[in-house]
Amino acid sequence: MRTFTKTLWGTSAVVLTLAGAASAEPIEVKVFISAMFEIGENSGDRAGEYQHWYERYWQDAAPQEVPGAIAPVHCNDEGVCGSVLGMGKVNAAASMQAILLNPAYDFSDAYYLITGVAGTPPSRGTIGDVVWASWLIDYDLGHRWAPEEGEPGEPVFMPRKGYEEYRVHELNPNLVAWGIELSSDVALKDSEEAQTYRMRYPDAAAQAAPSVKVGTHMTGDTFFHGPGLSDEAQYMAELYEADDYLVTEMEDNAIAQVINRLHGTDRIAAIRGSVNFDQGHPDETTLQHLDPAPGETAGGFAETVENIALVGAPLVDRIVADWEAWKDGVPAVVAD
Structure with missing residues (x-):
């Protein structure tokens, strides 16, 4: 197989092409793990969202270049694959679609674990939390106006008609229950x-x-x-009859929409680790919180990205270890 060198995320790496891969047997993907960014190398330096997954599953895996994806895909011999999809809805969705449509992979029975860092409202979460998604909601796809242009104290958001199938995804409650059960005894890191x-x-x-x-x-x-937009996010969750808003992030609903068009959402799980609050504390303004002075940041980033992998890995490992029980769908009963 031909190789070439590509610079990616500041790293020069030898990448295997997938040219001609369509003629070979595609890789049967059992679990696909997505992250949104990595800080430097995939191993051995400061960890971003991907490094702990890479070190757990793909240390010996050759990177596979996928046209249209922002970063290579890695797969191990057990059918666990993953990639960095890029930050933001467009980046992540485009990468996910390119990977799903590539003939080198067979996603017919695959499960998906969407992972990354996030913010959380201080009324419901804290730095270092890991949150399993029960619902994914798009914060956009509606109408907004300045508060002074509406009724005093009333919401400044209204859903736009026509996006009903796109803006909200309820994830499979049984798969969510499995994730919660398998991670219930995980000891989370803190700083x-x-x-x-x-x-x-x-x-x-x-x-x-x-x-x-x-x-x-x-x-x-x-x-x-800020507290106003945090309240608006909670208002949207209630408007769509979803669970309480716990996490603010930039990609999950878009990734789920791409997967849904090809394979549905029954096998999608999403976890996010909270590395910041979505608003300042009572003694600082929103702008001060967005641009903190040296030494005024929250801390806990390194611990949180490790927590994400600690919480998500038990589900990945259970699916792979008991593949015959999981291949045809999520088992009905959560049990050890």
Whole structure:
């Protein structure tokens, strides 16, 4: 197979092409793990969203270049594959579609684990939490106006007709239940910096130690911030009759929409680790929180990206180990 060198995420790597791969037997994908960015190398330096997954599953895997995807795909011999899809809805969706349509892979029976970092409202979460998604909601696909142009105190968002099938996905409750059960005893990492930072917030949830939670992931390219927009995200969750808004991120609903068009959503799981609050504490403005002074950041990033893999890996490993029970669909009963 021909090889070439490509510069990716600041790294020069030898990448195997998939030219001619269509004539070979496609790789049977059992689980596909997606992350949105990596900071440097895939192993051995400061970890972004992908590194802990790479070190767990693909240390010996050759990178496979996929036309249209932003980064190579890695697969191990057990059918666990993964890739960095890129940040934002367009990047992530385009990469996911390119990978799904590539004939080198057989996604007929695949499960999907969408992963990454996120923000959380201090009233419901804290730094280091990992949240299983029960619902994925697109923060956009509607109408918005300035508060002073509407009724005082009323919401400034209205859904746009025609997007009903795109803007909300309820994930398979049975698969979510499996994820929660298998990660219920995971000991999450924490840091002194995050512990100190939490105390700036009066909310009991913000001050708590990291834990595994479940709720709505809100997908928006807009990095919305502040108590007003946080309240709006919760309003949207209630408007769509979903669970409470726990996570703000930029890709999940878009990725799910791409998968849904080809394979449905029954085999999609999503987890996000909270590395920031979606608003400042009572003694700072929203703009101050968006641009913190040196030493004023939340901390806990390294611990949170490790937590994401710690929480998600038990589900991946169970699916692969018990493949005959999972191949035809999510088993009906959560049991050890």
